[in-house]
Amino acid sequence: MIKESKQLAYPKMKSLFDVFVLVGVVLLMIKLVILVLNKVTPLELTLYGGAFLWNFGSLILMVVGGIGSSMLKARYKQD
Template sequence: MIFGEKLKTERGKKGWTQEELAEKLFVSRQSVSKWENGQNYPSIEIIIKISDLFGLTIDELLRSDEELTKQVIKESKQLAYPKSKFIFDVLFLAGVVLLVIKIGVLLLNRFTSLDVTLLGGRFFWNVGPLILMVFAGIGSGILKEKYKQD
């Protein structure tokens, strides 16, 4: 049995109209209609709510429909993507911050009588920001390509 048929059957067992189910899920009646007719699928959050409402396992809902299973897998990858991308964005930003600090200290030393020394050595301050930014850019690009393929 595909998801739409399963949803319609379970809704019927409870004696609910599409409108009543929609209210319980905080969606429109049209959304419920589209799900039942196989024109569209709910998000994973809605699937969890449906599972709770009807006392079914998510497995019972997903295994009934291969297309829905594929969509849920795709959505889960989309949820993981921003978290991974955030790490690369933070690394890139750290590289930019280090570079700005280095340039600021160089300008400060050049135009004032201060002699500020950067801790960590020349190699760290000369190459560190570049390594962070390049690594983050490459990692972000690889992640973007992997996400496109999935």
């Protein structure tokens, strides 16, 4: 039986894009947890870094990471 072995053409770049998605999800979760804590408890936690980072940073990271990862997922080394 001959088994076809495929290797990604750019495994490090795909991993980088996967990290972008993960960082975007972490930023979104941090924002949501702090917003819930501010509403439910008397704590007044602030998000440092500006509104753009917390409102759009996670979205941009997840979109760029997802698009880049899906583009590289289909590319394999040519033997």
